[in-house]
Amino acid sequence: MGRGVSPKRAVKPARPSYILDEQIGFILRQVWQRHATIFAREIGINLTPTQWAALAKLAETGPCSQNLLGRLTAMDVATIKGVIDRLTARGLTETSPDPEDGRRLLVSLTRAGQQLAEKAAPNALAITRETLAPLDAKERETLIALLDKLR
Amino acid sequence: MGRGVSPKRAVKPARPSYILDEQIGFILRQVWQRHATIFAREIGINLTPTQWAALAKLAETGPCSQNLLGRLTAMDVATIKGVIDRLTARGLTETSPDPEDGRRLLVSLTRAGQQLAEKAAPNALAITRETLAPLDAKERETLIALLDKLR
DNA sequence: GATCATTTGTTCGTATACGAATGATGTTGC
DNA sequence: GCAACATCATTCGTATACGAACAAATGATC
Numbered sequence: 638m639g640r641g642v643s644p645k646r647a648v649k650p651a652r653p654s655y656i657l658d659e660q661i662g663f664i665l666r667q668v669w670q671r672h673a674t675i676f677a678r679e680i681g682i683n684l685t686p687t688q689w690a691a692l693a694k695l696a697e698t699g700p701c702s703q704n705l706l707g708r709l710t711a712m713d714v715a716t717i718k719g720v721i722d723r724l725t726a727r728g729l730t731e732t733s734p735d736p737e738d739g740r741r742l743l744v745s746l747t748r749a750g751q752q753l754a755e756k757a758a759p760n761a762l763a764i765t766r767e768t769l770a771p772l773d774a775k776e777r778e779t780l781i782a783l784l785d786k787l788r
Numbered sequence: 789m790g791r792g793v794s795p796k797r798a799v800k801p802a803r804p805s806y807i808l809d810e811q812i813g814f815i816l817r818q819v820w821q822r823h824a825t826i827f828a829r830e831i832g833i834n835l836t837p838t839q840w841a842a843l844a845k846l847a848e849t850g851p852c853s854q855n856l857l858g859r860l861t862a863m864d865v866a867t868i869k870g871v872i873d874r875l876t877a878r879g880l881t882e883t884s885p886d887p888e889d890g891r892r893l894l895v896s897l898t899r900a901g902q903q904l905a906e907k908a909a910p911n912a913l914a915i916t917r918e919t920l921a922p923l924d925a926k927e928r929e930t931l932i933a934l935l936d937k938l939r
Numbered sequence: 940g941a942t943c944a945t946t947t948g949t950t951c952g953t954a955t956a957c958g959a960a961t962g963a964t965g966t967t968g969c
Numbered sequence: 970g971c972a973a974c975a976t977c978a979t980t981c982g983t984a985t986a987c988g989a990a991c992a993a994a995t996g997a998t999c
Contacts, residue, residue, distance in 0.1 A: 655909045657844050657861070660916050662823050662837055664932065667862050667939045669816045673956090674815065686813055687985060693808050696985045704947055710808070711818050713987050714948070723984080740947040758806040765811050772938040780934040783813070786922045787819045824986090838955060855977055864957050865978070874954080891964045891977040946995070955986075965976075 649736065679767065681760045682753060687712065689719050689761060694745065696754040700745035731751060731768060747766045823919045830915045835906060838863065840912060842871050843880065843897065847905040851896035853886060880904060 649658070657663050676686050684692070690710040698709065707717030721744055724730040728751035735741035746754065769777045808814050808851045827837050835843070841861040846852070849860065858868030872895055875881040886892035889912035897905065 654830065655844055655848070657841055657910055659914070659932075661919050661935075662820075662916065663841060663862070664935050664939065665816065665820045665823060666837075667929060668935050669813075669820055670862060670956095671938060672813045672816060677957095680965080685984065686817075689812060690808055693806055697806070697808060702947075711814070712985090716984095716986055718949070719985070738947085738995070742948065744915070746925060761806055762812070765813065768812050768938065770982085772934060776934055776937075779895055781810075782932045783814065783923060783934070784812075784819050785813050786927075787919065788806060788815065788823060821986095828987095838960095852976075854954065863955085866958085866980080867956055869979070870955070889965075889977085892979065940999105942998085944997075947993085949991080949993105951988105951990085952974100953987090958983095960972080961978100961979085961980080963973100963977085963979105967970090967974080969970100 643725070672764075674763050675767050679760055680757060681766045682757060684757065687716070688724060689757065691717070691724060691756045692750060693758070693761065695730065695744065695746045696751065696758075702738075702741040702742050703732070703744050704741075706744055747756055793843075800858075819878055823915075826918050827915050830911055830918065831908060832911045833904060835908065838867070838910065839875060842868070842875060843901060843905045844909070844912065846895065846897045847880065847902065851890040851894050853889075854883070854895050857895055875901070 642767060644753055676689075680689065685708070690712075691706060694706060694709050696720055701709070703717055706712075706721070707714055710717065712720065721730055721732065725732060728747055730744055731747050733743050735743045741760075769780075772780060801846060824837060827840075831840060838861070841863075845857060845860050852860070854868055854872055857864055857872070858865055861868065863871065870881065872881055876883060879898055881895055882898050884894050884896075886894045920931075923931060
């Protein structure tokens with residue numbers, strides 16, 4: 638049925654209106670996956686991207702409260718707690734109550750955490766480079782600028 | 789130590805070499821997060837981006853094996869199994885052994901799944917539009933082209 | 940200074956993610 | 970036909986993610 642009805646335009650080829658592979662969400666997911674793969678291979682020590690974000694941010698800004706660290710690293714309060722719990726269990730971070738605010742939990746790097754952050758930073762930079770390797774300098778700049786508008 | 793050694797260039801201002809917010813991985817994470825937030829608000833039905841990817845792909849290509857569906861939607865075999873299990877429990881997909889290959893588990897949309905996919909597709913397109921709303925047409929095109937190189 | 944709203948942190952429940960190990964089934968080479 | 974290999978699916982363990990509900994501490998307001 639529906640075959641040869643009219644010579645005018647027949648039935649629409651029924652091209653599905655939604656193509657997953659063309660959607661920005663799916664593309665972002667795949668690009669992130671590729672980056673995560675590169676990260677796992679190159680970071681050297683046993684660290685996830687999230688754990689590294691927390692360590693790097695602590696190294697960058699010094700000790701801060703757990704929730705603030707979560708905001709600085711774009712993590713939910715529940716997520717940052719899990720991350721810090723695991724880093725603390727590994728002796729890379731330590732926590733103490735904030736004397737100035739009884740609600741806050743101050744998070745800081747241990748010496749081991751500091752040393753690891755220093756050791757891993759070059760690898761992390763290499764990961765950034767390798768992720769962007771398919772692009773030339775101008776393309777990299779353009780991409781970052783465009784993504785910045787979508788943050 | 790190292791203080792006032794030479795008047796030539798003194799001590800480097802110790803600007804940390806690794807700035808989290810400038811790294812492509814962190815930027816990608818934040819952009820993805822914004823997209824996920826838009827998705828959750830706009831998709832209408834109770835669906836995660838991953839679940840929608842599975843439904844949309846099934847609607848696009850018809851029934852296929854669970855692992856192939858996972859590859860088409862960029863999911864690990866363990867992940868796609870969880871997704872299909874939950875979609876099947878909700879009556880949106882169904883599975884059956886492949887008569888041609890005893891290893892395969894054929895996944896297909898139920899009628900309810902089909903109807904939901906049709907109903908959600910416009911919302912999904914709107915999500916894509918809203919995610920890219922901060923960019924004009926040319927910028928959108930450029931961004932997609934650059935991200936495609938990084939997939 | 941008592942009340943109310945905010946902030947901080949914890950916990951629970953659900954849903955991705957993915958590496959690794961395992962077992963069942965297919966395919967290929969010989 | 971069978972041995973080596975690849976593919977498919979399941980399961981386990983660990984680690985994000987995040988909404989929601991909760992309790993403790995703080996701040997704002999009158």
